[in-house]
Amino acid sequence: MFSKKYDLRYGLYELTLRCNMRCIHCGSSAGDERIKELTTDEWNNVSKQLADMNCKEITLLGGEPFLRKDWDIIAKYIKDSGIKVTIMSNGYLINEKVIEKLRKIEPKVVSVSIDGSNPETHDKIRQLKGSFNRSVDVISNLKKAGIKTSVVTSINKLNFNELPEIRSMLLNKGILWQLQIAIPLGRFQKDLLLTKEEYYAAAIFIAASRSKYSAKELPIIGTHCFGYYSKKLRNPMVFPWNGCQAGISTIGIQSNGDVKGCLSLPPEFIEGNIRKTSISEIWQRPDFCDYNRNFDMSYLNNECKGCKYGKKCRGGCIGVSVGITGKPNGDTYCFKLIEEN
Amino acid sequence: MKKEEMYKIGKKLKISETDVKAAMMKKRNLIVAGIIISAAALMLNKIWFEPLHYTAASISDFNFFTRFF
Numbered sequence: 001m002f003s004k005k006y007d008l009r010y011g012l013y014e015l016t017l018r019c020n021m022r023c024i025h026c027g028s029s030a031g032d033e034r035i036k037e038l039t040t041d042e043w044n045n046v047s048k049q050l051a052d053m054n055c056k057e058i059t060l061l062g063g064e065p066f067l068r069k070d071w072d073i074i075a076k077y078i079k080d081s082g083i084k085v086t087i088m089s090n091g092y093l094i095n096e097k098v099i100e101k102l103r104k105i106e107p108k109v110v111s112v113s114i115d116g117s118n119p120e121t122h123d124k125i126r127q128l129k130g131s132f133n134r135s136v137d138v139i140s141n142l143k144k145a146g147i148k149t150s151v152v153t154s155i156n157k158l159n160f161n162e163l164p165e166i167r168s169m170l171l172n173k174g175i176l177w178q179l180q181i182a183i184p185l186g187r188f189q190k191d192l193l194l195t196k197e198e199y200y201a202a203a204i205f206i207a208a209s210r211s212k213y214s215a216k217e218l219p220i221i222g223t224h225c226f227g228y229y230s231k232k233l234r235n236p237m238v239f240p241w242n243g244c245q246a247g248i249s250t251i252g253i254q255s256n257g258d259v260k261g262c263l264s265l266p267p268e269f270i271e272g273n274i275r276k277t278s279i280s281e282i283w284q285r286p287d288f289c290d291y292n293r294n295f296d297m298s299y300l301n302n303e304c305k306g307c308k309y310g311k312k313c314r315g316g317c318i319g320v321s322v323g324i325t326g327k328p329n330g331d332t333y334c335f336k337l338i339e340e341n
Numbered sequence: 342m343k344k345e346e347m348y349k350i351g352k353k354l355k356i357s358e359t360d361v362k363a364a365m366m367k368k369r370n371l372i373v374a375g376i377i378i379s380a381a382a383l384m385l386n387k388i389w390f391e392p393l394h395y396t397a398a399s400i401s402d403f404n405f406f407t408r409f410f
Contacts, residue, residue: 163354201351234366340342
């Protein structure tokens with residue numbers, strides 16, 4: 001009944017690095033497109049390869065994925081290959097035409113970013129005036145069109161205090177709410193990073209919300225950065241943390257064909273390019289995502305060294321760990337560590 | 342970490358003591374979750390075969406179970 005090791009289940013596509021916003025927390029410093037971004041045919045070829053490997057779900061993100069004129073062709077190819085599609089967007093370009101196309105593609109979820117409870121905060125973080133009102137309209141239009149919608153909030157010092165107000169906005173709207181912490185990679189400045197205490201308060205907030213409201217009233221979730229192994233808190237994630245999935249079940253492909261275990265990871269984690277090597281070949285390399293696949297306790301860094309959960313946890317989210325400490329396998333934003341200290 | 346400390350941290354986001362208590366783990370829930378998931382895994386032979394990615398999209402698949410943790 002148990003699955004084989006390293007079945008590729010989940011793909012992340014950075015369709016383009018081009019973006020119409022310049023968010024202060026953007027981990028990939030999106031703005032201009034990369035040199036030689038993949039063509040439509042190349043993306044479809046990637047999807048074919050992933051379908052052959054029995055991939056179950058692909059998320060299209062960017063940059064801003066809707067800036068690519070062929071986004072719908074790529075999404076339709078994925079759907080026709082029997083893979084579920086999810087899309088992450090800043091929402092700004094989702095107009096009636098896009099919604100009409102989305103209805104045909106039937107994505108599992110379309111995620112739109114909301115980074116504040118009011119235009120001032122959101123627009124400041126997103127560096128685009130009018131983006132808050134636009135996002136709110138878009139979310140409502142997506143819901144009206146019957147498209148499953150989620151809101152993604154990246155928490156930093158500027159919007160931390162607004163979480164209760166954002167929750168009020170989303171309550172009883174049937175919108176999924178995904179919370180994550182902004183991590184100091186790309187454009188994000190370390191001085192806006194939450195303190196550990198604020199991070200833990202955000203975790204209490206998520207856990208309390210999950211307890212206070214039913215799944216129908218407020219489907220809320222903390223992502224991979226909200227862990228690990230708390231002895232006090234109810235789990236804010238979908239599942240109890242089972243270690244970073246980069247190279248275990250997940251693969252990330254940049255718009256220039258570069259391959260990483262996860263798109264959240266910085267450039268030093270690039271391990272191949274789909275123009276030179278097939279995805280299957282990259283995936284089958286025994287040393288692909290070595291930090292996860294060949295992990296042993298000596299890989300643990302920082303305060304994770306010697307942790308009894310180390311083998312399973314592998315030091316938390318690799319992206320957060322690298323962003324905050326400069327080293328993988330040692331995410332210090334950890335419930336267990338915070339509760340013990 | 343003591344309860345009182347959690348109440349203090351919760352105050353940063355205006356979370357009441359009652360809500361902080363609700364955010365805390367209950368052993369009963371872990372046992373219930375364990376039983377339900379084991380039973381479901383045996384019956385559906387499915388849970389660990391799905392993508393284990395920690396996103397909002399996954400919550401739509403597994404929300405029922407996760408409320409017990």
